[in-house]
Amino acid sequence: LKPGGANIPVTEKNKKEYIERMVKWRIERGVVQQTESLVRGFYEGQARKNLLTILSTTFVAPKGIKAFLVLTGYHDNHIVIRWFWAAVERFNNEQRLRLLQFVTGTSSIPYEGFASLRGSNGPRRFCV
Known part of the structure; x- marks a missing residue:
């Protein structure tokens, strides 16, 4: 979530920052990696003509x-x-x-x- 964060314990003092960073990561970065993998897999597995067939529906x-x-x-x-x-x-x-x-x-x-x-x-x- 942040550089060196794995070595920083969560305390009352920094828990708000931790929660904010975790939520941001879950919403933004966590989904982006999955979406990129899905799109990459789709293009690797589908020929362009098959893509046009799907889009023509x-x-x-x-x-x-x-x-x-x-x-x-x-x-x-x-x-x-x-x-x-x-x-x-x-x-x-x-x-x-x-x-x-x-x-x-x-x-x-x-x-x-x-x-x-x-x-x-x-x-x-x-x-x-």
């Missing part, structure tokens, strides 16, 4: 939504559903991500696709 295609959409009280040809698809098709990707977050609670799609969407209480479907 943040793209939300309307046909991906359609494939896993659950309609409740509507059918595919209902006017409201047609309006919904017309709007989704006009959305840019950021707007589709926000829609995804609004409907499912998450703004990203698992690597495996919509079929693997999970919430805190189990599978999460895209429902209208």
Whole structure:
């Protein structure tokens, strides 16, 4: 925590400094080393093309939504559903991500696709 600190006993006089340094180390340095190791391991274990594949799961295609959409009280040809698809098709990707977050609670799609969407209480479907 500080140079020569291993040889300094903690006393009433210096315990405040010790606690402050320990908290700072735990919050800042302790996590930084772990994060750096994680990132280093990730880059060593993943080819660049695999990284791009993983990052591409943040793209939300309307046909991906359609494939896993659950309609409740509507059918595919209902006017409201047609309006919904017309709007989704006009959305840019950021707007589709926000829609995804609004409907499912998450703004990203698992690597495996919509079929693997999970919430805190189990599978999460895209429902209208």
